[in-house]
Amino acid sequence: MVSQIRFLMCAPDHYDVDYVINPWMEGNIHKSSRDRAVEQWNKLYNVIKEHAIVDLVKPQPGWPDMVFSANAGLVLGENVVLSRFLHKERQGEEPYFQQWFENNGYHVDTLPKELPFEGAGDALLDREGRWLWAGYGFRSELDSHPYLAKWLDIEVISLRLMDERFYHLDTCFCPLANGYLLYYPGAFDSYSNRVIEMRVAPEKRIAIQEADAVNFACNAVNIEHIVIMNKASESLKSRLAEVGFQVIETPLTEFLKAGGAAKCLTLRVTEPVREELHATTQVESRVIRLEGHLLDAGLINRALDSIVEMGGSFQVLKFNLGEQRQSTSAAEVRVTAPSHEVMEEIISQLIDLGAVDLPQDERDAKLEPIVQAGVAPDDFYVSTIYPTEIRVNGKWLKVQNQRMDAAIAISQTSDGLVARCKLVRDLEIGESALVDVQGIRTVRKTESREQRNTQEFSFMSAGVSSERRVELVVEQVAWEMRKIKDSGGKVVVTAGPVVIHTGGGEHLARLIREGYIQALLGGNAIAVHDIEQNILGTSLGVDMKRGVAVHGGHRHHLKVINTIRRFGSIANAVEAGAVNGGVMYECVKNNIPFSLAGSIRDDGPLPDTQPNMILAQQEYAKLVHGADMVLMLSSMLHSIGVGNMTPAGVKMVCVDINPAVVTKLSDRGSIESVGVVTDVGLFLSLLIQQLDKLTSPYVANVG
Numbered sequence: 183m184v185s186q187i188r189f190l191m192c193a194p195d196h197y198d199v200d201y202v203i204n205p206w207m208e209g210n211i212h213k214s215s216r217d218r219a220v221e222q223w224n225k226l227y228n229v230i231k232e233h234a235i236v237d238l239v240k241p242q243p244g245w246p247d248m249v250f251s252a253n254a255g256l257v258l259g260e261n262v263v264l265s266r267f268l269h270k271e272r273q274g275e276e277p278y279f280q281q282w283f284e285n286n287g288y289h290v291d292t293l294p295k296e297l298p299f300e301g302a303g304d305a306l307l308d309r310e311g312r313w314l315w316a317g318y319g320f321r322s323e324l325d326s327h328p329y330l331a332k333w334l335d336i337e338v339i340s341l342r343l344m345d346e347r348f349y350h351l352d353t354c355f356c357p358l359a360n361g362y363l364l365y366y367p368g369a370f371d372s373y374s375n376r377v378i379e380m381r382v383a384p385e386k387r388i389a390i391q392e393a394d395a396v397n398f399a400c401n402a403v404n405i406e407h408i409v410i411m412n413k414a415s416e417s418l419k420s421r422l423a424e425v426g427f428q429v430i431e432t433p434l435t436e437f438l439k440a441g442g443a444a445k446c447l448t449l450r451v452t453e454p455v456r457e458e459l460h461a462t463t464q465v466e467s468r469v470i471r472l473e474g475h476l477l478d479a480g481l482i483n484r485a486l487d488s489i490v491e492m493g494g495s496f497q498v499l500k501f502n503l504g505e506q507r508q509s510t511s512a513a514e515v516r517v518t519a520p521s522h523e524v525m526e527e528i529i530s531q532l533i534d535l536g537a538v539d540l541p542q543d544e545r546d547a548k549l550e551p552i553v554q555a556g557v558a559p560d561d562f563y564v565s566t567i568y569p570t571e572i573r574v575n576g577k578w579l580k581v582q583n584q585r586m587d588a589a590i591a592i593s594q595t596s597d598g599l600v601a602r603c604k605l606v607r608d609l610e611i612g613e614s615a616l617v618d619v620q621g622i623r624t625v626r627k628t629e630s631r632e633q634r635n636t637q638e639f640s641f642m643s644a645g646v647s648s649e650r651r652v653e654l655v656v657e658q659v660a661w662e663m664r665k666i667k668d669s670g671g672k673v674v675v676t677a678g679p680v681v682i683h684t685g686g687g688e689h690l691a692r693l694i695r696e697g698y699i700q701a702l703l704g705g706n707a708i709a710v711h712d713i714e715q716n717i718l719g720t721s722l723g724v725d726m727k728r729g730v731a732v733h734g735g736h737r738h739h740l741k742v743i744n745t746i747r748r749f750g751s752i753a754n755a756v757e758a759g760a761v762n763g764g765v766m767y768e769c770v771k772n773n774i775p776f777s778l779a780g781s782i783r784d785d786g787p788l789p790d791t792q793p794n795m796i797l798a799q800q801e802y803a804k805l806v807h808g809a810d811m812v813l814m815l816s817s818m819l820h821s822i823g824v825g826n827m828t829p830a831g832v833k834m835v836c837v838d839i840n841p842a843v844v845t846k847l848s849d850r851g852s853i854e855s856v857g858v859v860t861d862v863g864l865f866l867s868l869l870i871q872q873l874d875k876l877t878s879p880y881v882a883n884v885g
C-alpha cells in the first residue's frame with residue numbers, strides 16, 4: 183500500500199561526474215556510466231514507489247548534479263527554504279528547484295546572498311518532527327541555522343561535520359522512525375557527539391562503523407519501518423532488524439562516484455508540522471573588535487583560525503588596514519557559535535588575543551556571588567597570563583595577581599572594588615567571581631615586526647633551540663641576567679637534581695653567591711643531592727670527580743638526610759659548619775630565600791621540605807611574585823607549577839635535555855619564553871663563562 187508520503191526525484195538524463203567538489207568525485211571525472219546510472223536510479227525509483235508517491239522535477243542539461251534533489255531545499259509543511267549552493271557548479275540548479283516548489287504551492291524563502299545552505303542534504307528533521315538537525319562545516323554556513331529556525335518555526339540543533347568524506351549531514355546521519363538514529367560518530371566533532379548523545383537515548387542510537395559509512399549506509403531513505411540504502415553489512419542489517427527496521431539494498435555505485443546515494447537522490451516533500459513546537463536555536467552571534475599589528479603579527483589569522491577550529495564561524499565586517507608598516511589595523515568580526523558554551527570558549531580565546539566584545543562600552547562584566555567557599559560558579563571565567571581588565575559599573579578595573587588558571591574574584595575593600603586572580607580553592611563567601619566572557623579585555627603588548635626583531639628575547643622565541651644555537655642563547659640570557667642584576671631586579675630559579683648530577687651545582691652556587699639569583703625553587707631532591715655532594719662528594723652515589731658509582735653510594739643521600747634532620751634545618755647545618763659549600767649553602771649564607779616542595783617519591787624528607795602541597799604552592803607564589811626572569815633548570819613539575827603562577831611579561835628560560843619538556847614549557851603563546859634543549863650542567867658552565875666575559879658599568883655586587 184502506498185502511503186501519503188511524497189518524494190521529489192530528478193531523473194539522471196544529464197547525470198555525469200563533470201567536476202570535483204567533494205572527495206568522492208576525485209579521479210572519477212567522466213568515469214560513471216550513464217546507462218548503469220539510469221538503471222540504478224530506476225531501481226531506486228521503483229522501490230520508493232512501492233511505499234510512497236514520487237514526484238519528478240525536469241532534469242536540466244548542464245546541471246549534472248541536479249539528480250541529487252535532496253539539495254533542492256528544505257521542506258517543512260508548506261514552507262521551503264531554498265538551497266544556496268556553496269559551489270558555482272551547482273548554483274544554476276536553484277531557479278529550477280524554486281520553480282518546482284512554487285508551481286506545487288509551496289511558500290519559498292531564500293537566504294541572503296553569500297550564505298550557503300544546501301537544503302535537506304544538510305538539514306534533517308527528527309522523524310517525530312520534534313526538531314531539526316542541521317549540519318555545518320563544509321557546505322552550509324552556521325549562520326544559516328537561525329534563519330531555518332525562524333522561517334520553519336522549529337528548534338534547530340547544529341552539528342559540526344569534521345571529515346570531508348562526509349561533507350553533507352545526510353552522508354553520515356539518518357534519523358529513523360520511532361526516535362531511532364543511524365549515524366557515523368566519526369564524522370562529527372566531540373561537542374556535536376555530545377549534543378547527539380544528550381538528545382538521543384543510548385538504546386535509540388545506532389552508531390555504524392566506517393566500513394558501512396563509506397558505503398553510504400547513513401544515506402538512507404526511511405519510510406516507516408523500511409530503510410532503503412546502497413549497501414549494508416550483515417551486522418548492520420541485523421541490528422536494524424532487531425529494532426524493527428527492514429533494510430532494502432539497491433546498488434547506487436554510479437552515484438557514489440559523485441558523492442551521493444539513496445537519500446541524496448530524493449527529497450521528502452511532505453513533512454508534517456507539529457503546531458505546538460516553536461523556533462529555538464542555540465546559535466549565537468557576537469561582534470568583536472581586534473586592534474594591533476593584525477597582519478604583521480599574524481593576529482588576525484590566529485583569531486580567525488581559532489574561531490573555526492573551535493567550531494564557530496565568522497564574518498569580517500570591517501577591516502581597516504594600517505597604511506604604514508608601523509601603524510596598527512583594526513577589524514570587526516562577527517563570530518557565530520553553535521551554542522553559548524562554544525561561544526564562551528571562542529570568546530575567551532579571542533580575549534587572550536586582545537579582542538574586545540562589542541559594544542564594549544555598554545556591557546559590564548557578569549559577576550556571580552560565591553555561595554560555597556572554594557567553589558566557583560559553573561561558567562566562571564578562567565584567567566590567563568595576560569594583564570586583564572574587567573568592566574564593572576561602567577569602569578575598567580585592572581585585575582591584580584595576574585596568573586593563569588584562576589578565577590577572577592571581586593571583593594569590596596576599604597580601597598573600593600578589587601579584582602584579583604584567585605585559585606578556585608581560595609574563593610570565599612562574600613566575594614563574587616567573574617562568569618561568562620563579556621566585559622573582559624586583556625592588554626596585549628602589540629609588537630610590530632620591528633619591535634619583535636629588536637627585542638632581545640625575540641630571536642630565540644622562534645622555537646626551541648638546538649645544540650648549535652645554545653651558545654647564542656646563553657649569550658642573550660647572560661646579557662639579560664646582567665641587566666636585571668644591575669637594575670636590582672629579580673631572577674628566580676627552579677632547579678631539579680639533574681643540575682647536581684650533571685655537575686652544574688658549583689655554577690649555580692656561584693650565580694647565587696654573585697647576586698644573580700634572588701630565589702630558588704625546587705623539591706627535596708635538589709637540596710639532598712647538593713648537600714650529598716658537599717658532604718660526601720657524590721650525587722646519588724656517583725663520585726662527582728671520577729664519574730663512577732661508589733660502593734654503597736646509593737645509601738649516601740639517606741645518610742645526608744639523616745644528618746640534616748639531626749640539625750633540624752639546612753640553615754642550622756650550615757651554621758654548625760656541617761655543610762660548607764654548594765647551592766643550599768650559598769642560599770643560606772646570602773639570605774636567598776628558597777622553597778622545597780615535597781612529593782610522593784621523597785626520601786626523608788629534609789626538615790625544610792614542605793610536604794603540604796598547597797602551602798608549597800603558596801610559598802612558591804610568594805617567591806615568584808615580582809620576578810623579571812625565571813630560569814627553569816631541568817625540573818619539569820616545578821617549572822610547570824611556576825609557569826602557571828607567572829604572568830605574561832616575565833621572561834622564562836627553560837633548559838632541559840628533553841625537547842618535549844622544553845616545548846611544553848616555552849609554549850605559552852608569549853614571546854617572552856624561550857626553550858633550550860641541552861645538558862643543564864653544560865648550560866650553566868657556558869652561562870658562567872659568558873657572565874665572566876661581560877663587563878658592567880656598575881660594580882658587581884659580590885656577596
Ligand code: ARG
Pocket residue numbers: 203204247250252253272302303304350352353440441442443445446
Ligand atoms: N556531487 C554532489 C555534490 O557534491 C553530490 C551531492 C550529494 N547530495 C547529498 N545530499 N549528500 O554536491
